[in-house]
Amino acid sequence: MASLSSSAISNHSLSPNAFVPKKICFFSNQCRSLLLPHRSPICRMGFVSELERKKTSKTNIFASVTDTSVGTSPEKVQLPKGDSWSVHKFGGTCVGSSERINNVAKIILSDESERKFVVVSAMSKVTDMMYDLILKAQSRDKTYLAALDAVLVKHRSTAVDLLDGNELGNFLSALNQDISNLKAMLRAIYIAGHATESFTDFVVGHGELWSAQLLAAVVRKNGVDCKWMDTREVLIVNPTGSDQVDPDFEKSEKRLEKWYSRNPSKTIIATGFIASTPQDIPTTLKRDGSDFSAAIMGALFKAGQVTIWTDVDGVYSADPRKVSEAVILKTLSYQEAWEMSYFGANVLHPRTIIPVMRYDIPIIIRNVFNLSAPGTKICRSSATEDEVDQSLESFVRGFATIDNLALVNVEGTGMAGVPGTASAIFSAVKDVGANVIMISQASSEHSVCFAVPEKEVKAVSKALQSRFREALNAGRLSQVQVIPNCSILAAVGQRMASTPGVSATLFNALAKANINVRAIAQGCSEYNITVVLKREDCIRALRAVHSRFYLSRTTIAMGIVGPGLIGATLLDQLRDQAATLKEEFNIDLRVMGITGSRTMLLSETGVDLSRWRELQQEKGERADMEKFVQHVHGNHFIPNTVLVDCTADSVIASHYYGWLRKGIHVVTPNKKANSGPLDQYLKLRALQRQSYTHYFYEATVGAGLPIINTLQGLLETGDKILRIEGIFSGTLSYIFNNLVGSRTFSEVVAEAKQAGFTEPDPRDDLSGTDVCRKVIILARESGLKLELSDIPVESLVPEPLKDSASAEEFMQKLPQFDNDLAKKRQIAEDAGEVLRYVGVVDVVNQKGVVKLQAYKNDHPFAQLSGADNIIAFTTTRYKDQPLIVRGPGAGAEVTAGGVFSDILRLASYLGAPS
Ligand code: ADP
Ligand code: ASP
Ligand code: MG
Numbered sequence: 045m046a047s048l049s050s051s052a053i054s055n056h057s058l059s060p061n062a063f064v065p066k067k068i069c070f071f072s073n074q075c076r077s078l079l080l081p082h083r084s085p086i087c088r089m090g091f092v093s094e095l096e097r098k099k100t101s102k103t104n105i106f107a108s109v110t111d112t113s114v115g116t117s118p119e120k121v122q123l124p125k126g127d128s129w130s131v132h133k134f135g136g137t138c139v140g141s142s143e144r145i146n147n148v149a150k151i152i153l154s155d156e157s158e159r160k161f162v163v164v165s166a167m168s169k170v171t172d173m174m175y176d177l178i179l180k181a182q183s184r185d186k187t188y189l190a191a192l193d194a195v196l197v198k199h200r201s202t203a204v205d206l207l208d209g210n211e212l213g214n215f216l217s218a219l220n221q222d223i224s225n226l227k228a229m230l231r232a233i234y235i236a237g238h239a240t241e242s243f244t245d246f247v248v249g250h251g252e253l254w255s256a257q258l259l260a261a262v263v264r265k266n267g268v269d270c271k272w273m274d275t276r277e278v279l280i281v282n283p284t285g286s287d288q289v290d291p292d293f294e295k296s297e298k299r300l301e302k303w304y305s306r307n308p309s310k311t312i313i314a315t316g317f318i319a320s321t322p323q324d325i326p327t328t329l330k331r332d333g334s335d336f337s338a339a340i341m342g343a344l345f346k347a348g349q350v351t352i353w354t355d356v357d358g359v360y361s362a363d364p365r366k367v368s369e370a371v372i373l374k375t376l377s378y379q380e381a382w383e384m385s386y387f388g389a390n391v392l393h394p395r396t397i398i399p400v401m402r403y404d405i406p407i408i409i410r411n412v413f414n415l416s417a418p419g420t421k422i423c424r425s426s427a428t429e430d431e432v433d434q435s436l437e438s439f440v441r442g443f444a445t446i447d448n449l450a451l452v453n454v455e456g457t458g459m460a461g462v463p464g465t466a467s468a469i470f471s472a473v474k475d476v477g478a479n480v481i482m483i484s485q486a487s488s489e490h491s492v493c494f495a496v497p498e499k500e501v502k503a504v505s506k507a508l509q510s511r512f513r514e515a516l517n518a519g520r521l522s523q524v525q526v527i528p529n530c531s532i533l534a535a536v537g538q539r540m541a542s543t544p545g546v547s548a549t550l551f552n553a554l555a556k557a558n559i560n561v562r563a564i565a566q567g568c569s570e571y572n573i574t575v576v577l578k579r580e581d582c583i584r585a586l587r588a589v590h591s592r593f594y595l596s597r598t599t600i601a602m603g604i605v606g607p608g609l610i611g612a613t614l615l616d617q618l619r620d621q622a623a624t625l626k627e628e629f630n631i632d633l634r635v636m637g638i639t640g641s642r643t644m645l646l647s648e649t650g651v652d653l654s655r656w657r658e659l660q661q662e663k664g665e666r667a668d669m670e671k672f673v674q675h676v677h678g679n680h681f682i683p684n685t686v687l688v689d690c691t692a693d694s695v696i697a698s699h700y701y702g703w704l705r706k707g708i709h710v711v712t713p714n715k716k717a718n719s720g721p722l723d724q725y726l727k728l729r730a731l732q733r734q735s736y737t738h739y740f741y742e743a744t745v746g747a748g749l750p751i752i753n754t755l756q757g758l759l760e761t762g763d764k765i766l767r768i769e770g771i772f773s774g775t776l777s778y779i780f781n782n783l784v785g786s787r788t789f790s791e792v793v794a795e796a797k798q799a800g801f802t803e804p805d806p807r808d809d810l811s812g813t814d815v816c817r818k819v820i821i822l823a824r825e826s827g828l829k830l831e832l833s834d835i836p837v838e839s840l841v842p843e844p845l846k847d848s849a850s851a852e853e854f855m856q857k858l859p860q861f862d863n864d865l866a867k868k869r870q871i872a873e874d875a876g877e878v879l880r881y882v883g884v885v886d887v888v889n890q891k892g893v894v895k896l897q898a899y900k901n902d903h904p905f906a907q908l909s910g911a912d913n914i915i916a917f918t919t920t921r922y923k924d925q926p927l928i929v930r931g932p933g934a935g936a937e938v939t940a941g942g943v944f945s946d947i948l949r950l951a952s953y954l955g956a957p958s
Contacts, residue, residue, distance in 0.1 A: 121305030127348035130157035133316060133338030136168035137355040138412040139255050142205035148412065149262040151353070152311065161345060163275075163316040163338040164259055166251020167202070170195065171317070171331075174248040177226075181233040188230050196223045199254050211261040218257065222250055245318075246326040249276070252315035252334070260313040270311035275337060276326050278303050279319035285477060287330050291340045291399070295322065300344050314341065335393035339407070343399035350400055351419075352392065353412040358420030359384065359391055362443040362590045366583050368649045369681070371594060373420050373441055377538045380441050381407070381422040383572045387444040387534035397422070425538075439546050440593045441537040445582050449481060450501035451527040451563060454508060455491040458520020466492055472511040476503040482532060482574050484565040493563050495576055501526055530562060531582035534574045535589065547573050553592035557681075559585045587681035595682065598951045599632040603676035603687045607638050607660070610713060611690030613940035619653035621944075631951045636676045639667050646675045669699070677708050684954055688943060689714045701728055704737045711946040713743035713939050718824065719817035722831050725824060738950050743942030745772065745818045746913045746933040754929060755825050755917065763919045765826045768885040769926075770915030771905060772818040774934025775802050775809040776840075776881040778911040783879070789865040790858040797855065801911055801934075805851040810840040812881070812894045819883035819892045826887050838895040840865075840881065872898040878906045904928055911935075 132152065139145050152162055166174075173195050180188035196219065203215045226247060233239045239247075253274060260272035278299045281289035316334025321327050329336045335352055342350040359381065360370035376384070378401040385394040391409060400407055401424075410419035459465045466485070469492055473480055478500035485492045496504050508524045515521040540546045547566070550573060554561060563576040577585050591599065602618075604611055618633060625631040634650035643664035645651060651659060677685040687703055689696050689712040697717035700710050701724070718725055718741060732739045742752045758765060771777045778801050782792050793810070796802050802809050816837045823830050839846075841854075842861040848854040865879075872879050877898040882905070884893045899905045908914055913933025916926035932938050 121308060123301045123304040124159065125344075125346045127346075128158040129161055129342075129345040129347040130155055130159070131161045131163065131338055131342040131345065131347040131350040133163040133334055133350065133352045134165065134259075134412065135334065135352070135354045136165040136170070138353050139164055139166075139259065140168035142202045144412075145202070145206060145255075145259055145262055148259060148353070149266055151412065151415075152263055152313075153266055153268060157348070158310065160311045161341055161347065162259070162311070162313045163334055163341060164252065164256050164313060165316045165334040166255050167198070170198070170251035170255075171248055173198075174251055175244075177230055178233065178239050178244050178247055181230040182237055182239050184234055184237055186234075188234065189227070192223065192227060192230065195250075196220075199258070203258060206258060206262050207265065211265060215257060215261060219254065222253070226250065242321075242325050242327065245328045249315070249318035249326060249328055252317045256313050256315045263311060263313065268311055269309060270313060271307040271309040273303065273307070273312050273314035274318075275315045275341075276318050276320045278314075279337065279340060280322055281319045281327060281329065282322065283327065287479075288395075289319070289327065289329055291319075292322065293340075293344065293399075296340065297344050300341075329393075329395075332390060332393045335396040336399075339396040339399040342405050343403055346403055347405055349406045349408060351408045351410055352396075353410050354391060355411065355413060356391060356409075357411045357414055357417040358409045359389065359422075359442070361441065361594055362586055363389065363445070366445070367443075367587055367590050369587075369591060369595060372417070374418070376420060376422045376441060377425050378422060379571050380536055380538050383534065383536040384442050384444050387532060387536065387572065387574070388446040389442065389444040392422075439537050439539040439543045440535050440550075442535075443586055443590050444534050444536065445586055446481060446532040446534075447579060447582065448498045449495045449530045449532055449576070449579075450498045451493055451495050451530050451576055452501065452504055452508070453491055453493040453523070453525040453527065454512070454521065455523050455525065456515070456519075456521035457490060458515055458518070459490060459492070468511060469494075469508065472507040473504050476500070476507045478504045482563075482565045482576070484563045495530065495532060495563070498528060501528070527562060529579045530576050531579045532574055532576055533582060533585050533589070534572045535593075536572045538571055540570050540573065549592060550575075550589055553589045554585055557584055557588035559588065584681075591681040591683070595632060598630060598684070598954050599634065599682050600684045600686055600947070600951060600954070601634050601636045601676055601679055601682040602947070603672060603685070604635055604638045605672075605687060605689045605696055606691035606693070607640055607656075608690060609936045610939050610943070611638075611688075612657075613936040614688065614690060614943050615653055615656055617940055617944050619656075622653065625948075629951075631948070633947065633951075634682060636679060636682075637672050639669070639672045641667060643667055644672050646672070648679070673699075673703065673706075673708070677706060684950075685709065686711055686947065686950055688712065688947065690940075690943065692716065694720060698724075700739065701731060704728070704731050704735065704739060707735075707737050709738045709740075709950050711740045711943055711950065713741070713747070713943050715744045715814075715817045715821060717741075718744060718821045719832055722824075722829060726829075738953055740946035740949060741821075742946050743939050744821055746770075746915060746929070746931075746942075747774075747935065748938040748942030748945065749913060749915070749929050749931050749933050751822070751915055751929055752825060754927070755822065758917065758919055758921075758927075759826070763921045765885075765887045765917065765919050766923070767887060767918040767926075768822050768826065768915065769882055769918070771880055771908065771913055772815045772883050772915070772933065773809060773881065774911035774913060774932070775806075776815070777908060777913060777933075780878070780880050781908050781910065781912075783865075783869065788859065788862040790855075790862050793858060794855060805854070807841045807845075807848075807851070807854055812837040812839050815881070815883045815894045816892075819885055819894055822883075823885045823887075823892045826885060828885070828887065828890050828892070830890075830892060835892040835894060837893075840896070868896065876901050880905045880908075904930070 134148050138148055152160060173191065177188050177191050180191060199219055200216065203212060207215060229243065229247060233243060256272050260270050263270045278296060280292040280295040280299060282292060284290050316337040317328050319327055319329060338350050338352060356364060358372045359376055360372055362370040364370045378397050381392060382394060382397040385392040396407065404424055407422040408419050411417050454469055470480065478496045481495045483494040505524060505526050512521050512524065535550055559577060559581045561575045561577060565574045604615060607615060615635065618635065622633055625633060635653060636650060637644060637646045638651060638656060638660060643660065644667040645660045645664050676687065686709040689710065692714055694716040697714055697720065700717050703710055717728060728739065745751045775796060778796050779792050783789060793806055797806050816832060816835050819835055820830060820832050842864065845854050845857055848857060869879055875898065877900055879896055880899055882895065882897050886892065905914055911932060911934055912930055914928060914930040916928050918926045
């Protein structure tokens with residue numbers, strides 16, 4: 045095993061083999077042009093243009109370290125740089141267990157790059173455990189010993205799982221050595237009751253030391269020669285205060301060359317996170333700093349690319365834990381990635397970008413658990429710049445949030461026109477070491493407000509009060525106000541620059557979600573728009589703006605009322621068709637709730653329709669219509685809501701008016717609203733006409749047949765309806781189509797009941813009320829102002845059987861009345877006619893009727909079969925030959941199909957492509 049962690053740092057400069065580079069020169073294996081000034085160490089720190097990069101990208105550059113300090117014959121060991129190096133960084137979750145470490149080793153081995161440099165984080169949770177040791181020790185909590193033991197056990201058992209023989213022995217003895225050193229150190233901290241920053245950094249960095257050594261040993265076990273690097277020997281950084289460090293690239297490069305000359309290898313496994321100060325004191329790149337380590341190393345090697353392996357498929361348009369709708373961004377520009385990470389997307393450490401950007405080294409974010417996902421590529425320009433896509437949505441690439449902030453507002457008329465006020469404010473803030481995350485100043489100069497982390501605001505406020513005491517006393521400043529519990533929401537996108545309308549859309553989405561904005565900032569770069577909100581509004585705001593820019597405009601939140609036969613069939617049809625609609629037509633239908641009369645199922649993002657029945661059983665709650673509607677409509681992230689009433693209930697129908705008033709669209713096969721009291725119907729239709737809220741009810745007549753639509757089409761294009769006549773009942777259609785030869789009426793009714801064509805009590809069909817409701821719907825649609833009671837209905841239920849106690853009794857007695865109908869049939873037959881049960885809307889005479897009617901044998905109504913409906917429209921245009929619509933007009937499949945088609949009509953009204 046290579047030199048070991050805790051002792052390595054302090055000893056390496058004293059080591060007899062240590063090199064002291066005296067002379068560094070650069071040459072390439074191909075040409076001397078690489079000695080041009082732009083490759084000098086100083087220029088290397090600066091910006092390299094795309095062209096320059098292209099010139100050098102496929103060339104390996106060699107820096108040679110000539111060691112003149114040891115022996116007499118100078119030895120040259122070359123560090124190859126350039127595209128031959130591929131840098132990988134594996135985050136804590138990637139190496140969270142022995143199985144995962146094996147998996148990472150496999151990924152490294154399968155990378156076919158010539159040279160590989162792998163940066164690794166501590167096993168997941170280990171850094172937290174290490175910080176906890178310090179906390180415990182300095183607060184004189186003796187359990188630090190048990191906690192240290194847990195750290196030891198975790199690594200020991202992982203090593204035992206992964207390694208054997210010498211590798212295991214070496215690792216365990218090094219681990220034990222480190223643990224006993226740590227014990228001594230923690231004891232000192234315990235006694236002192238205090239840990240200095242460098243003590244802390246030294247302790248917490250051990251997670252990376254162990255994970256790097258473990259991984260290197262596993263790679264070696266797989267037969268690949270590899271070295272591990274303690275990056276404290278190489279990476280030199282200067283602390284900058286405010287919990288940040290600046291890499292010293294020049295010194296680090298020299299150290300790297302020196303390290304490499306001693307450890308030349310094509311596969312190097314290095315510690316992330318840790319580094320040294322120029323005085324060789326161990327330090328860290330601060331929390332989550334391993335990404336930054338990888339970027340710095342990538343820049344030092346001028347690597348071909350840096351792959352950051354983590355536990356998500358790439359950079360999402362928003363934190364996937366907060367926005368389930370977030371999508372993976374295929375590409376991001378350096379600036380966009382920087383802004384996203386700065387404003388809280390912790391998939392990438394914000395400082396990762398700068399080192400690689402200098403050399404145009406692309407960063408790829410990939411999922412270690414899903415190798416089939418291509419990940420997100422971060423490079424100079426995001427792909428959308430080349431795309432023709434000019435939609436507003438494409439200008440905003442992602443959203444991020446920072447929580448736990450406070451807003452500080454310094455206000456007063458005395459600030460206007462007084463030079464130096466801002467400088468005085470921010471120097472006071474700097475003096476307490478607070479980190480200002482965003483600043484906004486009203487143009488009247490009456491107020492400056494800025495956001496700082498909540499934990500720093502007390503000190504900031506105190507410093508400002510004291511700095512401006514005089515101005516406050518004199519009234520030149522009215523207040524230094526602290527607004528706690530704030531969050532920042534940032535919208536990021538390179539092409540937001542000079543694109544009008546982006547912020548309007550953003551603020552509109554916030555307003556629609558009823559979210560109050562406390563402060564706004566948009567930098568001159570226009571790469572982001574930042575708003576400060578109340579913390580409790582933050583996730584809702586994030587979802588609202590994300591959906592506005594990312595969801596299809598025709599995303600519709602649906603509430604299904606009545607999952608009976610038709611409702612259930614509709615849900616199954618939606619399940620089968622949803623993916624196609626989304627992919628091909630950009631229509632995203634989300635069932636946010638399903639309610640029956642007793643239970644309801646609510647979902648935050650959309651019910652999984654493949655399991656809605658089970659979910660209803662498992663997660664159903666007591667039905668409550670108000671809560672249901674509030675849930676479906678109140679989600680704030682889906683712009684459109686529709687309630688689909690699949691019941692036959694007049695109480696549900698009585699809600700439509702209120703729903704439409706709230707802007708909720710209504711689709712239904714329920715006839716109750718349109719055939720109920722005339723004044724309510726007229727009110728409903730008037731409201732529908734005034735608003736952009738839609739009410740569709742095609743399936744109330746003839747199930748999925750285009751009857752209402754046809755009628756509306758005729759009327760809207762100026763045709764005049766004279767008469768509508770039709771067989772509107774599938775059941776009665778079946779009965780009369782089959783009442784032939786010697787068969788009796790009761791026999792055919794029994795057959796229809798048996799086949800499930802009738803209601804459980806066939807009197808509901810034979811009474812004609814259902815047909816009457818359809819007649820009234822068509823009559824009103826044609827402009828007639830009729831009530832249900834205005835329509836005479838010829839009932840087929842014999843008068844004496846109206847009050848029969850049960851369906852069974854009715855069926856039993858029905859044969860006694862067969863003669864009545866047989867007589868009528870005989871008369872019709874003698875005249876070459878058949879009997880049909882029809883509904884008629886006589887528009888000319890403003891009347892309607894439901895009756896038994898005889899038709900000539902060659903009449904279209906006489907030709908019907910099965911349970912088909914047929915409807916004839918006689919109009920001014922279709923006078924000699926009526927317009928006829930015919931087909932199956934009953935049954936769950938076709939009725940649900942009719943409802944579904946109305947939902948799609950709604951989507952097209954809302955802007956879906958045709
Ligand atoms: P690692 O330990 O691999 O460095 P991190 O936890 O630091 O992983 O970062 C990955 C996490 O970042 C993801 O699991 C995800 O929850 C979170 N995250 C926050 N915002 C985003 C975003 N916009 N895209 C992807 N992941 C994000
Ligand atoms: N292990 C360190 C941390 O948890 C660094 C990193 O994982 O990026 O902060
Ligand atoms: Mg991270």
